[in-house]
Amino acid sequence: MKIIVAVKRVVDYNVKVRVKVDNTGVDIANVKMSMNPFDEIAxxxxxxxxxxxxxxxxxxxxxxxxxxxxxxxTALAIGADRAVLVETAEDLQPLAVAKLLNALVEREQAQLIIVGKQAIDDDSNQTGQMLAALAGLPQATFASKLIVRDGMATVSREVDGGSEQLSLKLPAVITTDLRLNEPRYVTLPNIMKAKKKPLETIKPEDLSVDVTPRLKTLKVSEPHTRNAGAKVPDVKALVEKLKTEARVL
Known part of the structure; x- marks a missing residue:
């Protein structure tokens, strides 16, 4: 069984992002980049x-x-066997990525596709679902447990009322939640081994996929600054402020 795992390069989660001066997007110049945490779990x-x-x-x-x-x-150092980069300078949106992945799934004849439930840069939470729709495959999102056996995938996922268990016939698309696992620490020997593993570079044209953006970002701005909170000496003072200042009572 072949497994395809999609990984995205994003601003490291420890970095405080800044908006460009012209408000056209997020400034990533000289910023540390890393693998999307949900993709690392995948x-x-x-x-x-x-x-x-x-x-x-x-x-x-x-x-x-x-x-x-x-x-x-990094994915190869964790344990992937080989890698494929679809290289393009276009600003890729979820639908374009889903189309590229769909073309690769057809090319590789993969039986299981695992992607992170969302990327921490745009928080779209769309690619996995779009891929499943394009490929006509069953899907299970926000997986917190995954068992693959006898051509079936059993997925546990958290829902509002508790947990839900789904049984999917492979091939299928799975999106990962934080509770699925804890990624291993990448050791230096594995990093050195990863340099010798095959990494293929192709273009969207090679897959006959149009990745032209369909959406246009008009403006990106910093969130409004919040006013500092205030301490009150007792419950009576709190109730008074809620009545007179917040006017919620």
Missing amino acids: VEEAVRLKEAGAASEVIAVSCGVAQCQETLR
């Missing part, structure tokens, strides 16, 4: 499935600029 789960004997090959895929090779090398 790679870890795919590697665990291979280690358990449920999969034969794990293919990491990224779409974007040439620097995404660094992200793919």
Whole structure:
């Protein structure tokens, strides 16, 4: 069984993002970049499935600029067997990424596609669902537990009323939640081994996919500054402020 895992290069979650002076987007110049945390969980789960004997090959895929090779090398260091970079300078939106992944799924004949539930830069939470629709495959989102056996995937996911269990016939699309696993620490020997693993670079044209943006960002701005809070000495003073200042009582 082949597993395709999609990984995205994003601003590191420890970095405080800044908006460009002209309000056209987020400033990523000289900013530390890393793999999207949800995608890292997806790679870890795919590697665990291979280690358990449920999969034969794990293919990491990224779409974007040439620097995404660094992200793919991280996926290879975690345990992916090979990587594919769909290189383009276009501002890729979820639908374009879903189309590229769909083309690669057809090319590789993958039986399981695992993606992070969302990216921490745009928080779209759309790519996995769009991919499932384009490919005509069953999907399970926000997976907190995954078992693959006998051509079926059993997925546990959290819902408002508790937990839900889904049974999907492979091939299928799974999106990962934070509780699915804890990614392993990437060791130096594995980083060195990753440099020797195959990394293929192709263009969207090679997959016959049009990645022209369909949406236009008009303006990006910083959130409004919040006023500082105030301490009150007792409950009576709190109730008085809620009545006179906040006017919620």
